[in-house]
Amino acid sequence: MSSLNGANNSSVAHLPPELEQRLAARMPLESVQAVSPHDLDPRGTYVEGYLVLTGEHLVHYLHCDGQWRERWLPLADLGGATMVEGLGMGILRLLADGATWAEYRFSLRYARSMAKLHRQLERLIQGAAEAELPPEQPHHDDKKIRCEKCGRVIPAWSEICPACLSRRKVLSRLIDYVRPYKWRAIVGLGLAMAALMADLYAPSLTKPIINDALGLKPGAQASLSVLVRCVLILVGLTLFAAMSNAVRLRLMAGLGARVARDIRNKAYDHLHKLSLSFFSRRPTGSLITRITSDSDRIWDFVAMTVVEMTLAVLTIAGVGAALFILNWRLACFVLMPIPVMMFMMIVFHNRMHGIFMRIHHRWSQMTAVVSDAIPGVRVIKAFSQEKHEVDRFGQRNRRVYDSELGMINLWTMFGPVLQFCSQIGTIVVWLLGGYWVIAGRLDGGTLMAYIVYMRLFYRPIHMISHMDRQLNRAATSVQRIFEVLDTEPAIFSKKGAEAAGEIRGHIELRNVSFSYDGVRNVLEDISLHVAPGQMLGLAGPSGGGKTTMVNLICRFYDVLEGQILIDGIDVRDYDVEDLRRHIGVVLQEPFLFHGTVGRNIAYGNPQATRDEIIAAARAANAHDFIVGFPDGYDTQVGERGHTLSGGERQRVSIARAILNNPKILILDEATSSVDSQTEKLIQEALERLVANRTTIAIAHRLSTLRRADRLVILDKGRIAEQGTHEQLAGKPDGLYASLLKMQNEMRSFLSIEV
Secondary structure: OOOOOOOOOOHOOOOOHHHHHHHHHHHHHOOEEEEEEEEEEOOOOOEEEEEEEEEOEEEEEEEEEEEEEEEEEEHHHHEEEEEEEEEEEEEEEEEEEEEEEEEEEEHHHHHHHHHHHHHHHHHHHHHHOOOOOOOOOOOOOOOOOEOOOOOOOHHHHHHHHHHHHHHHHHHHHOHHHHHHHOOOOOHHHHHHHHHHHHHHHHHHHHHHHHHOOOOOOOOOOOOOHHHHHHHHHHHHHHHHHHHHHHHHHHHHHHHHHHHHHHHHHHHHHHHHOHHHHHHHHHOOHHHHHOOHHHHHHHHHHHHHHHHHHHHHHHHHHHHHHHHHHOOOOHHHHHHHOOHHHHHHHHHHHHHHHHHHHHHHHHHHHHHHHHHHHHHOHHHHOOOOOOOHHHHHHHHHHHHHHHHHHHHHHHHHHHHHHHHHHHHHHHHHHHHHHHHHOOOOOOOOOHHHHHHHHHHHHHHHHHHHHHHHHHHHHHHHHHHHHHHOOOOOOOOOOOEEEEEEOOOOOOEEEEEEEEEOOOOOEEEEEEEEEEEOEEEEEEEOOOOOOHHHHHHHHHHOOOOOOOOOOOOOHHHHHHHHHHHOOOOEEEHHHHHHHOEEHHHHOOOOOOOOHHHHHHHHHHHHHOHHHHHOOOOHHOOEEOOOHHOOOOHHHHHHHHHHHHHHHEEEEEOOOOOOOOOOOHHHHHHHHHHHHHOOOOOEEEEEOOHHHOOOOOOEEOOOEEEEEEEHHHHHHOOOHHHHHHHHHHHHHHHHHHHHHH
């Protein structure tokens, strides 16, 4: 039996090295199709086991009594394989001669890998040839459940393990965004260092002022000229430092704004490249927070914190050297509290980072409540749920407050303790230094200069301790933004992708299967053809896979198994953007952007002229109600088009599709939520729209599909029936006839009630 996928080294990598070596000793690793752990025995006890699928065998490894046991099952002896879902667990059941041959149990932790192995196993048992059935496609945007490094569960709100996050590496990635403005950064840092040198030199003048200018040194006389000279030098240093800092702040603030702007642009651009599955797993509020407030914290970090921390470190080094030069014996006493202070800062830093991660997560949850409530304010008011929404927001806001209160308590406790440690050094210097001055071993000018330098020495340590809060906030924000930027698009144009050009609209699905979660298939082995210019109607019970099928044709998702071809070319071989320009979509709930009616119609074709926009609106039966507005085509539709009725929004959506002039048209319940008169207007517009186009129409209102060239009825992910309306309606025991009968009975019941 030939290999379907060829080498699958990534699967073999999941095996322990010992098992990989044992397997390699018996067969080439290139023939391995899939590997999955399983962790339960028939009694529900946790075990360590692996299933390895090769081209001809299913190999079972089980760790028992300190050694690995293995069993090789020939695929030729198997008659089938099924997956059984249990409560918090699953079972892979192998069948032979209609009976159960073997069972392998697993927790939901391994549900996805076992589902993949099961699909591959079924393909091999059925003997599918590679030419007939393309290999299964990987889920590019699958979220890892556990950290590969430490084994901890990755929180739902994070893409990476917070425990293994290196804040230094995260922040160092900002250098790539600073590099285009390196000269601005170099000049800013140079000015900061120049101002620092002036600030470091100024305290050294304390010694000549006290000893020489004031004549307090034994045997010295007061000198006004020395005093004036020293004061003028101080004035010059102060002015130079002030001017340098002013220019530096202007340069670095501009640098921070530019870096934040670039990161916002790149993050927002990358968001639009990600697949729908990425957005389905994340609340809108979390993504909005990452683009807005997180990028603003990056501005503050680049503009202020980086320079201030750099200056603080250099100040500690410079002042430390000055202290040793003035008196190395006193310097040793000054440095005594430093190890304790550094230990406290490390502990504080780690705890603060964990707190900030929780604050950001809870802040995103609070923002998600607002982003849900504002678009749904009409529903909230209709059901009088204002108090419920306020309470829901209050709960999330309380969680944010509790987290911030914990951060404040830790931060305010750390500051005074650090302040006390630094005062110990000052007390020791006054006591010991004063004694040495009295004993004549040290002059007063040196002691005063030493005291001034000590204040400069401890001040940056306090600054670093307080900046740690800003550093943690920045590291957390950068991490959250880079989580988005590091997420690889699941749907992308491969290198050398073909331009769609002038497509004819021939659509073919070959043995298509699809799963959203990698475990349960929503579509199962779907095969059908749609000829150019043909109208295909999709119907069936809810959850049958109708919308999923059109999502795959539009390539919002990629098939798990099989192929979708347009004009004989796999959709994955087309340039994504170019392909979608040839596909028009009219949704059940049309989405209009905030702006004018004209801009919404021309959304897919921004270069369209006003005459072309009006022509499309006429074809969509929308022109008459648009010109009835005071501002006509310049009327603002409001957010999501809330100032228009449902039928008006739908006709604007149809006009948008007409203006885009697609060769393939998708109609997803385009008339399900409008009244009969509006439905008639929309149906007239749709008749113009579908002319000479390949059309796939989804409808629960089956009467709207009568004019379809062919109907496909989907049930539980499979094609239950297909044929014309007359053919399917004439089958008394058919699913379509049953659905049609139910709708007719409901319509009759409603007319009797009226």
